[in-house]
Amino acid sequence: MNRVPRVFTILKRDIRAALERDPAARSALEVLVCYPGLHALYIHRVAHWFWNGNLKTFGRFISHIGRFLTGVEIHPGASLGPGLFIDHGLGVVIGETCEIGEDVTIYQGVTLGGTSLEKKKRHPTIGNGVVIGAGATILGAIKVGDNSRIGSGSVVVKEVPPNSLVVGVPGQVIYRDGKRVPRTIDLEMTDMPDPAEKAIRCVLERLQELEKEVETLKKGLSSSPAHYASSSRYHSPRNE
The missing domain is CATH 1.20.5 (Single alpha-helices involved in coiled-coils or other helix-helix interfaces)
Incomplete structure (x- = not known):
């Protein structure tokens, strides 16, 4: 009985997120019928429900249809928090073990990918209020702290503290808590x-x-x- 009001509550929050974060959005109706990022979210929630109900192949099939219709690829095993806004959305890829918190904003071309072939947690965990710029790539089972921003085109392979600004390849924290972080020289050559x-x-x-x-x-x-x-x-x- 409580599921229908809950669905409408989530829908209202998603539409409000688009209206607040996209200056091009003019009305709730426009967001509802013209925003593929919103459509991808609702298709994913259906696929995620079947995935958790042990109907994994059917969940993957629904996810595949969503990818074809919206250009956004979200694995049905991924966990997406409320208030997620995927702007434009084309080329966004979200992996199976990815976890996304509340009120996150993702722009087109973002990849939240894995770096391991083992069946374990291998995709990023995105904190609340994070903004990920167009074309950014976040790889591995790392955590991006709350209210951080990932610059467009950045490649992030290490943990990101909360309230940070990350840019570059590989991604480097240049601001944290509103203060510029002094640039350091990384002499560790064993990993790369x-x-x-x-x-x-x-x-x-x-x-x-x-x-x-x-x-x-x-x-x-x-x-x-x-x-x-x-x-x-x-x-x-x-x-x-």
């Missing part, structure tokens, strides 16, 4: 190879090879004049 170091090493190896070739040529040239000199001295009486 340094492409610049690799390129310099290749150049040095090639330089050593060229030096060896030059030395070989020098030896060949130094022996040739001696041969011609002896030959000219041998024939000099004949020339006289």
Whole structure:
């Protein structure tokens, strides 16, 4: 009996989220019929219900239909909090073990992906009030703290503290609690190879090879004049 009022409450909250966060939204009716991000949410909730009811294949099928209709791919196992607003939505991918808190805003092209083949928690946990810019990628079982902002095009592979601003590839916290974070140099090279170091090493190896070739040529040239000199001295009486 209480499910119908609850559905309408969630619907009103979703529409209000779009009206508050998208200046292009002009009315509740427009949001309801013209926003694919909203449609993707409701298709996901149906798919999520079947997934939790152990009808996983059917849940995946509904999710697949939602992806075809909206351009938003949300795994039916993902847990989405109320007030989520997916603006535009095209190209958004949300993985199976992803958890999203309340009042989160996601723009187009965002990927919340995994970094493991094991069947465990492998997708991000997004805190309340987080804003994720267009084209951003968040990978692994990491947590993005409440009220943080992820800049467009950033790639986040480490934990993000609350109230932070992250930009860059890989993502770096540049502001936290409204204060700029001093830039630090990361000397840890065990997790990720340094492409610049690799390129310099290749150049040095090639330089050593060229030096060896030059030395070989020098030896060949130094022996040739001696041969011609002896030959000219041998024939000099004949020339006289």
